[in-house]
Amino acid sequence: MAKCDEGYHCEVCAKYVESITDSDLYLRYIIGEISGHQLMTAPERHILCNPTLAQFIVDPEFAAPVVDGPFAKAELDPDDVRKREELVTRGWERLQTVRSLGIPISEYPLAAMNAGNQ
Numbered sequence: 001m002a003k004c005d006e007g008y009h010c011e012v013c014a015k016y017v018e019s020i021t022d023s024d025l026y027l028r029y030i031i032g033e034i035s036g037h038q039l040m041t042a043p044e045r046h047i048l049c050n051p052t053l054a055q056f057i058v059d060p061e062f063a064a065p066v067v068d069g070p071f072a073k074a075e076l077d078p079d080d081v082r083k084r085e086e087l088v089t090r091g092w093e094r095l096q097t098v099r100s101l102g103i104p105i106s107e108y109p110l111a112a113m114n115a116g117n118q
């Protein structure tokens with residue numbers, strides 16, 4: 001069984017990540033970038049403490065950071081940006097709801113959702 005106690009310190013700002021809705025780790029797990037094992041072992045971060053990912057969240061409820069430099073959206077291929085925005089935004093929106101769904105963590109990822117009845 002996965003440990004259910006929330007709360008790890010962010011490796012960037014060292015503050016507590018109080019909710020999985022702020023968790024960069026869970027967001028990346030949901031969009032399929034890390035495995036369930038990495039979810040349990042990788043260092044936690046706030047979504048906003050990982051701006052190169054957070055910049056792709058396009059939602060009125062989320063104030064996405066603006067990134068400068070080679071990883072800025074403006075530097076990337078517009079088609080890739082669109083696909084990335086769609087994926088990361090869907091992942092973020094799912095992240096806001098998974099806790100209330102009462103599903104096992106293994107069913108959090110978008111891919112697991114798509115495998116079921118969509």
Ligand SMILES: [Zn+2]
Pocket residue numbers: 010011012013014015045046049
């Ligand atoms: Zn942080």
